[in-house]
Amino acid sequence: MNFQLIGVNHNTAPLEVRERLAVSEDRLPEVVSTLVKQPGVDEGMVLSTCNRVEVLTSTRQGADLRGFLRSYFGLGPKLDSHFYEFEKREAVRHVFRVASSLDSMVVGEPQILGQVKEAYAVARGLGAIHSALDALLSRAFAVAKRVRTETAIGSSTVSIASVAVELAEKIFGSLENKTVFLLGAGKMAELAARHLMARGAGKIMISNRTHDRAVELAEAFGGQAVPFDRLHQFADHADIILTSTGASEPVFRKEHGEALLRVRKNRPVFFIDIAVPRNVAPEVNKLDGLFVYDVDDLQSIAGKNTAERKKEAERAEKIIELEVDRFASRMKSLEVVPTILSLQEYCETIRQAEIDRIRGRLGQISPEQEAAIEAMSRAIINKLLHTPITTLKSSATRPEAATIHEMIRRIFNLTGGKQDH
Amino acid sequence: MPEFWLRVALSLYGLGLICALASLWGGRQVLTRITMPTVGLGMVFHFVALIETAMMSHVWMPSAHEPESLLAFLLVVFFFAIYARYKATAPGLALLPVVFLLTASAALRPKPSGPALPLFVSTQWIFMHIALIMIGYAALLFSFIASILYLIQERALKSKTTGGFWARLPALATIDEIGYKCLVWGFPFMTLGLIAGSILAETRYGSKYFADAQVLLSILMWVVYTVLLYTRWNAGWRGRRAAYMATFAFAAAVVAWAANNLSHTHRFIP
Numbered sequence A: 001m002n003f004q005l006i007g008v009n010h011n012t013a014p015l016e017v018r019e020r021l022a023v024s025e026d027r028l029p030e031v032v033s034t035l036v037k038q039p040g041v042d043e044g045m046v047l048s049t050c051n052r053v054e055v056l057t058s059t060r061q062g063a064d065l066r067g068f069l070r071s072y073f074g075l076g077p078k079l080d081s082h083f084y085e086f087e088k089r090e091a092v093r094h095v096f097r098v099a100s101s102l103d104s105m106v107v108g109e110p111q112i113l114g115q116v117k118e119a120y121a122v123a124r125g126l127g128a129i130h131s132a133l134d135a136l137l138s139r140a141f142a143v144a145k146r147v148r149t150e151t152a153i154g155s156s157t158v159s160i161a162s163v164a165v166e167l168a169e170k171i172f173g174s175l176e177n178k179t180v181f182l183l184g185a186g187k188m189a190e191l192a193a194r195h196l197m198a199r200g201a202g203k204i205m206i207s208n209r210t211h212d213r214a215v216e217l218a219e220a221f222g223g224q225a226v227p228f229d230r231l232h233q234f235a236d237h238a239d240i241i242l243t244s245t246g247a248s249e250p251v252f253r254k255e256h257g258e259a260l261l262r263v264r265k266n267r268p269v270f271f272i273d274i275a276v277p278r279n280v281a282p283e284v285n286k287l288d289g290l291f292v293y294d295v296d297d298l299q300s301i302a303g304k305n306t307a308e309r310k311k312e313a314e315r316a317e318k319i320i321e322l323e324v325d326r327f328a329s330r331m332k333s334l335e336v337v338p339t340i341l342s343l344q345e346y347c348e349t350i351r352q353a354e355i356d357r358i359r360g361r362l363g364q365i366s367p368e369q370e371a372a373i374e375a376m377s378r379a380i381i382n383k384l385l386h387t388p389i390t391t392l393k394s395s396a397t398r399p400e401a402a403t404i405h406e407m408i409r410r411i412f413n414l415t416g417g418k419q420d421h
Numbered sequence B: 001m002p003e004f005w006l007r008v009a010l011s012l013y014g015l016g017l018i019c020a021l022a023s024l025w026g027g028r029q030v031l032t033r034i035t036m037p038t039v040g041l042g043m044v045f046h047f048v049a050l051i052e053t054a055m056m057s058h059v060w061m062p063s064a065h066e067p068e069s070l071l072a073f074l075l076v077v078f079f080f081a082i083y084a085r086y087k088a089t090a091p092g093l094a095l096l097p098v099v100f101l102l103t104a105s106a107a108l109r110p111k112p113s114g115p116a117l118p119l120f121v122s123t124q125w126i127f128m129h130i131a132l133i134m135i136g137y138a139a140l141l142f143s144f145i146a147s148i149l150y151l152i153q154e155r156a157l158k159s160k161t162t163g164g165f166w167a168r169l170p171a172l173a174t175i176d177e178i179g180y181k182c183l184v185w186g187f188p189f190m191t192l193g194l195i196a197g198s199i200l201a202e203t204r205y206g207s208k209y210f211a212d213a214q215v216l217l218s219i220l221m222w223v224v225y226t227v228l229l230y231t232r233w234n235a236g237w238r239g240r241r242a243a244y245m246a247t248f249a250f251a252a253a254v255v256a257w258a259a260n261n262l263s264h265t266h267r268f269i270p
Helices: A015-021 A028-036 A065-073 A077-082 A088-099 A111-125 A131-150 A160-172 A187-198 A211-221 A228-235 A254-263 A282-286 A295-335 A337-362 A367-395 A401-411 A416-420 B002-026 B028-055 B065-086 B090-108 B123-159 B172-211 B213-235 B239-261
Strands: A002-009 A041-048 A052-059 A084-087 A179-183 A203-207 A240-243 A269-273 A290-294
Touching (some): A015 A052, A015 A065, A088 A131, A111 A131, A131 A295, A160 A290, A179 A228, A187 A211, A228 A254, A254 A269, A367 A401, B028 B090, B090 B172
Parallel strands (some): A179 A203
16 A cells, blocks of 8 residues: 655646646545556545645555546647656645645645545545545645644735735724725735735725725725815724825824824724835834834744744644654554454464364364363464564564565465465 | 643743743744743643632632732733734733742742631632632733833834834734723723622621722722723823823722732631
8 A cells, every 4th residue: 555646836847737636625536536446556635725736545556646647638749847746654744744735835824724625525525535535635634734733834914915904803803893004005005905804894984085996995995085185174084094005104103193082082993004104103013002014014024934844844843744644653553453463364274274173073062172272272373473463563664564464474475365465 | 730730830820921932032933833822721730720610619718819819810811812812911910920929929929828718608619709809800900911011112103113022012002992892891800899899898898898908909909900991991081191190090909909918808818
């Protein structure tokens, strides 16, 4: 038994290549069914996300996964360089890393685990997964959970927009029923607003020097367009003010901040100022209850979080290495199971045959005598087999395992279980 | 027996306190898995101790022990109530040392002995007076801690130092709400407690009672409390200004408590 994996990800293949290989949800069952019909393939599953397409199998003899992908997707040989292939231990490590989000574009992002779980569920539903892949995937889920709880890899955000959302939540708790005021309607501002709305922000007001653009965006968000020259009249409704105008002088100065606090009865306001030059004067941050973060602040938090994640990722890699070792030794000890079984079977056959023979010679015997013969013959076999079996088990994870394994098979002339391995 | 249960509770609080300190380094898991259950168990034993004391109240002599013990218990109750409502542990943990010290003082200091003071009024009245005031104290204490935590969180947000130790504090709005809710809930208890006390004193000593230092301080505290609530409610004072007010109210409360030993008429022990 062997694990084999082939795939492309965001590092090895450009979007055009990933697009050609991407498998939509409704086509997934068909691909998996075709995969497990390939010669040599025992079990299989397919993971397809926007950043990766991977085929994972457990095989008896080596299977030609590359050939399968080529013929299934009709790929020419020039795409070959984009694929990576892993086997055995390396495949196990890769699966663990993917599930733990160490191989993701944004390391630590939490979606990938769910995607792996879905791919697994689909393959399992089709009967394409049983013992070996099942063991591998359940372990991968446990490893991912361990990485998540033992490292802080998923705990910090690394994009400006998500840092802004996190800060907003640090101030307001929940963003529900909070009003966002977009001042300037650039792409960045729109993205940040989208993040805020996704986290539950209730209402949005938009003001822009070109009023038409504000109206357009307000329609897209289901918000309210505010004339640019009246922005200060509306600003006090907003809990979060996101500024990105091209104004050369600050739009919000200290006196505006003081007025805001007065009207709002000191309820806090969060200014996210992504404009350069800044739209909110730095003195505003000195007023109680007003919090101003400019683009540098956000970037430095995002940068710190990225560094933090790198450190956590290193710790996570160590956990994965340990887990791969553990899994590999478990798989190895499973490898000797068929040999042990056929060894026991072999001896049992001999025992039965000998008992049948002697019974004919002894004629009538009492049940006690029969039980004694039974017990004695069993005891002899168990004692004889004890050392070979314990040796097999204990050597399973050591380098000489293959030699011992082979020797025992030869000594006892066990050929039956060979194909299991 | 109540002393015994109180000491059991004290040990559990102590253990919880140590684990809470450990969790500063060890992370959240220590907190939820060890500190919370330990303190919760301590609360149960503490409750048993209080009930037994109350049942012995026919021989009960009001000393400083019972109010201290009761206040510590109420603080733990507030701790869990706030945790249940806001999932916020920070205010309760900040008060855990206070809980420990109050319980220790009640459990370990020798009980004053001496002839019981003949009470002119029923012990139930005194008990009610104390219980109401203590609920008010507990609420005020939580409000005070919340306003301190608010200041810390505000500083952290303003100085743009994210992460680290203070990252575990609840959101600013949550801390604010805890502080405000505690004020609002504590106010009627404090007021009723003072009224109950006044009625007691009126029947016992007449009007000269109100010239007493402790009583005056209590009334001062109540006034600050009222102003605090009013500014918060009317002008939305929070942050620095609310913290100053809460500190003032808290200081008045502490002095009023301490004045028990200076007062001529309002003393637990004659």
